Amino acid sequence: MTLTLSTAPATETQSEELALLLPQSDWQAQAKAQLGSLGDAIVELASTEGFKAGIGQKFSTATLGQLSARRVTLIGLGKEALTNDEIRDMGGHASRSGHQHKANNVAVWAPWQSAQLGGDRNAALKLISEGLILGAYRFSRYLTDEDAKAAGPENFSLHVTDTDAAAQSALAAAEAVAAGVCVARDLGNEPPQVCDPAYLAKIGQGLADTHGFEANIFEHDALEAKGMNLLAAVGRGSLTGSRLIHLKYTGKGEIKRTLAFVGKGVTFDTGGYSLKISGSMLGMHLDMCGSAAVLGAAESIGRLQPEGVEIHFLVASAANMVSKEAFTVNEILKGYGGKTVEINNTDAEGRLCLADALAYAVELDVDEIIDLATLTGACVVALGEQYTGMFCNNEQMASGVLGAASAAGERLWRMPLDERLRDKLKSSVADMKNTGDRWGGAITAALFLKEWVGDKAWTHLDIAGPAMVEGENPLSPKGGSGVGVATLVSYALGQS
Ligand code: BES
Ligand code: MN
Ligand code: ZN
Numbered sequence: 067m068t069l070t071l072s073t074a075p076a077t078e079t080q081s082e083e084l085a086l087l088l089p090q091s092d093w094q095a096q097a098k099a100q101l102g103s104l105g106d107a108i109v110e111l112a113s114t115e116g117f118k119a120g121i122g123q124k125f126s127t128a129t130l131g132q133l134s135a136r137r138v139t140l141i142g143l144g145k146e147a148l149t150n151d152e153i154r155d156m157g158g159h160a161s162r163s164g165h166q167h168k169a170n171n172v173a174v175w176a177p178w179q180s181a182q183l184g185g186d187r188n189a190a191l192k193l194i195s196e197g198l199i200l201g202a203y204r205f206s207r208y209l210t211d212e213d214a215k216a217a218g219p220e221n222f223s224l225h226v227t228d229t230d231a232a233a234q235s236a237l238a239a240a241e242a243v244a245a246g247v248c249v250a251r252d253l254g255n256e257p258p259q260v261c262d263p264a265y266l267a268k269i270g271q272g273l274a275d276t277h278g279f280e281a282n283i284f285e286h287d288a289l290e291a292k293g294m295n296l297l298a299a300v301g302r303g304s305l306t307g308s309r310l311i312h313l314k315y316t317g318k319g320e321i322k323r324t325l326a327f328v329g330k331g332v333t334f335d336t337g338g339y340s341l342k343i344s345g346s347m348l349g350m351h352l353d354m355c356g357s358a359a360v361l362g363a364a365e366s367i368g369r370l371q372p373e374g375v376e377i378h379f380l381v382a383s384a385a386n387m388v389s390k391e392a393f394t395v396n397e398i399l400k401g402y403g404g405k406t407v408e409i410n411n412t413d414a415e416g417r418l419c420l421a422d423a424l425a426y427a428v429e430l431d432v433d434e435i436i437d438l439a440t441l442t443g444a445c446v447v448a449l450g451e452q453y454t455g456m457f458c459n460n461e462q463m464a465s466g467v468l469g470a471a472s473a474a475g476e477r478l479w480r481m482p483l484d485e486r487l488r489d490k491l492k493s494s495v496a497d498m499k500n501t502g503d504r505w506g507g508a509i510t511a512a513l514f515l516k517e518w519v520g521d522k523a524w525t526h527l528d529i530a531g532p533a534m535v536e537g538e539n540p541l542s543p544k545g546g547s548g549v550g551v552a553t554l555v556s557y558a559l560g561q562s
Contacts (some may be wrong), residue, residue, distance in 0.1 A: 067202075068221045069195050069237045071229045072173070077102045079173035081223060084135035085160035087183075087194075088174035090145040093119035097140060100175055104132050112140055119255075121152065122159055122540070126167065135173065139163045147182050150193055153477035157197020158540035164219035165202060175196065175225040175319055188236040191224060193475050196247075196552070198229040200221045200541040203248055205255040226300075234242065242369040243474075243555050247548035250355070254533070254546020258334040258351035263301060263309040263383035266331050266354065269361060270381060271313040276527075277315070277368025280380070284310040294422040295399045296407060300415040301384030303392025310423060311357075311381040313364055317373045324376040326427040327554055330416045330439035331357030331383030338386045338412030339394050352546055353416070356438035357532035359550030366555045367375060371506030377558055378430055382423035386415045398496045402426060403518045408496035416441045417514045418500060424518040434463055435524045436557065437515065438550045444507025445528040453479045453522035454532055454549065457512035460523035467525050467553070469562025474552035477532070481508060488513050527553075 076084055077100065088096050094113070098105030108127060117125035121144030128137055141159050148156070156176070164172035176183060176194065202218030209215045214366040224231065241468040253261060253269065265285045274281035275508040276331075286307025289298045294310065302310030311331075336342060342350070364379045397409045399418075403425030407418070416439050427435045445455040454471075456478045459462035464480060471478040490502030490510050498517060502510035512526050535542045542548070556562075 067199060069198070069241055070223045071233055071237065072223045072225050073227065073229060074225065076100045076173060076175040076225045079223060079225065079496040081135055081137050081171035081173035082169035083137045083139060083164045083167055084133070084173045084175070085139045085141055085163060087141050087143055087156055087160070087174065088119045089143045089177065089180065089182050089430070092120040093140070093142070096177065098395040101138065103315065104129065107139060118142065122155070123160065126163060133552060137167050137169065143182055148184070150184065150472055150475040151477055153183055153190055153193040154197045155540040157194035158201030161198045161201030162540065168216065169219050171221040171223070172198070172219045173223045174448030180224060183525065186231050191233055192236040192240045195222070195224065196244050196475070199241065199244035199539060200247055202271040203251060204543060205251065206544055209511055222379070225451060230390035239370065242366045243552050245369060246362035246551045246555065250548035250551050251542070251546045253358040254355050254548070255350050255360060258385070261351065261354065262306045262333045262385055263331065264306045264489045266333065266357060266361070266383045267309045267311050267379055270313055273361060273364050273368060274313050277364070279364065279368065280314040283314040286548050292402065293400065294402045296401045296418040297382050297384060297401050297422040299397065300332070300386055300418050304385035304387045306385070308384040310426065311383065313379040315364070315367055315377045315379070317371065317375045319373040319394035321376045322374045323437055324432040324560060326378040326380060326430060326432040326435045326439040327360045327363055328380040328382065328423045328427055328435060329357030329360035330354065330419060330420055331381045332416055332419065333383060334384045335386045335389055335413070338392055338415060339388060340411045340413040341388065342413060349534055352534045353440050354383065355440050355529060355546055356550070357383060358546060359438045359529070359548065359554065362548055363554035363558070366551060367558060370555070370559070372559055375558055378427065378432060381422050382419035382421055384415070386412070401518065405498065405517060406496040408493040408499045410499045411501040414501040417511050420515055421518045424515060428520050428522055433523065435519060436467065436527065436554065437523055438527045438529055440530040440533050442508045442511045442530055446531040448481070448508055449479055449531055451531040451536065453477045455479060455481045455508050455528040457481050457483045457526040457528070458524070459483060459516060459519070463523045463525055465561060467557055470557035471553040473561045474556035476549060476553045477528070478553070483512055483516065484509060
């Protein structure tokens with residue numbers, strides 16, 4: 067994979083496909099200005115075929131030897147100013163078009179500096195570059211048919227009028243974030259007989275070796291010995307047992323912020339004895355996408371080596387299976403944070419894994435904690451598949467995380483952490499039950515987590531919707547999306 071800046075005119079690209087991103091108001095003139103002698107003909111053809119440069123609209127044509135690019139694709143930017151997630155998607159559109167036309171190299175021109183792309187050229191270069199790499203991602207490891215295996219485009223050149231060091235570092239940042247997202251996607255897409263808690267531990271150790279993190283991996287027995295009985299219970303019925311993976315990154319210079327990122331790593335969620343019906347079980351190998359985001363962010367941070375920040379990457383991993391050892395409802399278990407839980411549903415396992423990991427993060431004495439989890443179907447009912455639900459106990463942190471997500475081009479929506487729903491978790495035999503009733507399921511799950519963070523500034527991201535792509539979207543094929551990586555990196559770098 068290569069990303070390069072080029073100051074040559076777009077018509078001189080050596081790429082097989084040239085994509086032009088065009089604003090609706092002025093698309094004809096801008097296309098003509100970029101396409102030289104072919105401009106009039108392509109604009110006329112595109113108009114005849116109904117191209118209006120609406121947002122995400124595409125028109126593609128062969129150039130029949132008239133241009134060194136064998137294909138030109140026009141992509142509409144629409145008429146409003148785009149949000150960062152929409153700008154990121156534009157790179158995905160260009161990349162997908164290249165994939166469709168079997169182009170290995172794709173060149174992109176856009177009005178980088180325009181208000182429609184946010185008015186900040188380098189920010190637009192970063193978002194679109196990220197989209198280009200992500201749009202080319204495929205998970206083809208298990209395909210044996212050569213045509214089906216065909217990879218997306220690998221080399222991208224971005225045509226600009228002039229370049230500088232800041233533009234170069236925008237591309238490098240995009241590459242680092244996209245690499246992290248691809249790590250997260252691969253982990254998500256890996257099938258459950260391969261990606262189990264031991265596999266996540268191995269990947270975590272590999273990241274530590276590559277990037278120089280400290281690594282501490284607690285195996286199942288160690289978790290029981292430490293009193294992490296909730297995380298241990300969830301994995302009790304599985305072959306490999308549970309794991310807590312702890313990686314520590316220490317940036318150069320004086321440490322000004324310490325963060326912990328905590329991911330739910332349920333490598334398969336059958337529901338346990340509160341068994342899921344088979345339709346709902348399908349896809350539950352993606353129930354480790356919170357931990358995939360944490361490990362993906364570790365990859366990005368390892369590449370970027372930000373200064374003045376210490377980051378703890380924590381993964382709470384287990385497979386929620388049925389067996390003679392598996393945990394059951396009515397067990398009463400004591401978590402690492404010292405409180406007791408009456409299990410009333412073994413399918414609410416993610417919060418159990420996270421509870422022990424959050425209590426462990428509190429002990430690390432970090433300033434702030436962010437957890438990510440495919441935690442509740444209720445969150446998907448509330449917000450749909452596009453938005454992550456955010457819950458936060460600290461106003462300053464909430465605006466920081468929202469700002470980081472927006473800068474990164476990920477969609478977050480804040481949900482209420484309303485204490486009035488806490489009564490739903492009341493138990494007569496333990497400090498709390500692990501589930502409430504039907505209503506407000508994403509909120510009661512968040513309130514359960516809140517029990518384990520004390521007064522630490524903490525944000526919970528319920529990624530159950532956007533972590534799993536059902537069909538496909540401009541940035542991702544079906545499967546794990548890698549959502550969360552970009553927000554975590556952006557937050558760690560202090561962007562908003
Ligand atoms: N992993 C699921 C949540 C989930 C559901 C993620 C659908 C993605 C798509 C989680 O462990 C779970 O089973 N949650 C239950 C909670 C319930 C038992 C209170 C749910 O959402 O039904
Ligand atoms: Mn479950
Ligand atoms: Zn789950």
